Amino acid sequence: MEILPLLPPILLAALIASASPGPATLAIAATSMSRGAGAGLRLAAGVLTGSLIWSSAAAAGLAALMLRHGWAVELIRYAGAAYLFWLAFKSLRAAWRGGLTEGTVPARHPFRRGLLLHLTNPKAIFFFGALYAVILSPGQSPAALALVVAAVGVQSATVFLGYALLFSRPGPMRLYRRGARGINALAGVAFAGLGLRLLTSRLA
Known part of the structure; x- marks a missing residue:
């Protein structure tokens, strides 16, 4: 299959994007430290599901559609910024209360939290859209696109989990137990900074 020689650069770019510090990796790390492997893995599974949704949507051409309808991009951008600010508030409140009672991400529904965190990150679909547009040729077969989505998904699962x-x-x-207050305070500041960056950056 002609797509095979393109997989290494695709996977390298996706690895850099998924493994670099960001809202998802920060939430996974903080949740795993504060709540343990179970909650961390469930939140990571939610993030992974969101990543697969954006990757599949980009492969299907949704990124180009969103670029033609700026209101959809803006709606997702504001929703993502609001969610990051909410996480910042929860983290800073946990730090104020001592850090061990609440954690960076609430204990309930960690999968849903991870899914929302990634679905409200419009930069994900633009990353995948740009990646596929640059590396894949027009008219690529559905089987080739499915292979790329699956390969990126397996690699993302390895990183997030x-x-x-x-x-x-x-x-x-x-x-975490020794420095919970400081860790949650830093996480809160980081989430707020990421939300502000998303709110003020141009995504087109």
């Missing part, structure tokens, strides 16, 4: 397992180990958990 790996982060959850890594940060739920005893060492990081002890670190």
Whole structure:
């Protein structure tokens, strides 16, 4: 299949995007440290599901459609910024209260939290849209696109679930318990900064 030689650069670009610090990796790390592997893995699964949705949508051409309808992009952008500011508020409130009672992401429904976190990040679909537009040729077969989506999905699963397992180990958990207030404060500031960046940046 002619798509196979293109997989290494596609996977490298996707690896850099998924593994670099951002709202998803920050939430996975903080949740895993504060709530353990179970909650961290469920939140990571939600993030992964959101990533697969955006990746599939971009492969199907939704990114180009959204570029023609700016109101949809703006709606998602404001929703994403609002969600990040809400996470910042929860983290800073946890830091103010001592850090151990609430955590960066609430204990209930971690999968849904992870899914919302990624679905309200419009930069994800533009990353996938740009990636596929630059590397894949027009008229690529559905089987080739499905292979790319699956390969990126497997790699993203390794990264996101790996982060959850890594940060739920005893060492990081002890670190969190000793410095929960400071970690939640830093997470709150980071979430607020990411929300402000999303709110003020141009996505087109």
